[in-house]
Amino acid sequence: MTVIEKYNQLTNQIEEASQRANRNQDDITVIAVTKYVSIETTQEAIDAGVTNLGENRLEGFQEKHAAIGNDAIWHFIGTLQSRKVKEVIDDVDYIHSLDRKSLAKEINKRANRKIPCFVQVNTSGEESKHGLDPEKLESFIDLLRNYENIEVVGLMTMAPLTEDRDLIRRCFRSLREYRDQIRDKQLSHAPCTYLSMGMSQDYEIAIEEGATHIRVGSSLVGNELK
Numbered sequence: 001m002t003v004i005e006k007y008n009q010l011t012n013q014i015e016e017a018s019q020r021a022n023r024n025q026d027d028i029t030v031i032a033v034t035k036y037v038s039i040e041t042t043q044e045a046i047d048a049g050v051t052n053l054g055e056n057r058l059e060g061f062q063e064k065h066a067a068i069g070n071d072a073i074w075h076f077i078g079t080l081q082s083r084k085v086k087e088v089i090d091d092v093d094y095i096h097s098l099d100r101k102s103l104a105k106e107i108n109k110r111a112n113r114k115i116p117c118f119v120q121v122n123t124s125g126e127e128s129k130h131g132l133d134p135e136k137l138e139s140f141i142d143l144l145r146n147y148e149n150i151e152v153v154g155l156m157t158m159a160p161l162t163e164d165r166d167l168i169r170r171c172f173r174s175l176r177e178y179r180d181q182i183r184d185k186q187l188s189h190a191p192c193t194y195l196s197m198g199m200s201q202d203y204e205i206a207i208e209e210g211a212t213h214i215r216v217g218s219s220l221v222g223n224e225l226k
């Protein structure tokens with residue numbers, strides 16, 4: 001299947017999942033994750049109508065950004081080392097992996113504008129997963145008040161790699177509950193209206209549970225370089 005065909009298929013699935021959840025399809029942003037594909041395939045996605053791109057590594061981000069530039073909205077979705085912040089900060093539109101003070105401090109220092117950030121939460125309790133322990137979320141959001149170049153636009157999580165659909169759903173549902181709690185405080189530095197959750201294997205569950213941003217790689221652009 002070509003990227004256009006896969007994008008059409010994805011769009012149909014999103015529409016169906018939205019209907020099941022009584023949601024408006026337009027409230028869901030598709031981020032095409034291009035980490036396993038070439039610049040050419042990335043360009044095909046843009047030509048197919050994809051507007052948001054995500055990369056999880058600095059090198060991939062820089063390579064794709066240099067080629068595609070302002071034709072896309074850029075999401076950094078992977079673990080970001082503090083010392084590498086300065087190399088992406090001018091080119092990112094969103095950062096999805098804010099999960100610690102040292103990173104917040106560096107983003108704040110290097111940015112010359114407000115950066116929309118998702119705070120990444122570890123909803124599965126898996127040791128290997130990055131993201132903030134939910135118990136520390138409230139105080140972390142509070143601390144971010146001090147960083148004028150950070151705006152908390154939402155929360156992000158990665159579900160565990162499992163066949164257990166109920167477990168995945170519980171992770172997404174808990175992220176939504178955390179989001180609601182923060183959003184309802186109406187903090188000026190943390191409007192926190194968005195939910196970045198759902199990948200190729202689980203985006204339909206994520207949409208049913210309220211995702212506003214789904215990050216889809218393999219099933220949209222493929223994984224030719226994997």
Ligand SMILES: *Cc1c(COP(=O)(O)O)cnc(C)c1O
Pocket residue numbers: 033035056077078158199200201215216217218219
């Ligand atoms: C790779 C990646 C994705 C997309 O994964 P697929 O399963 O290929 O859709 C989404 N989010 C993050 C953080 C990733 O690293």
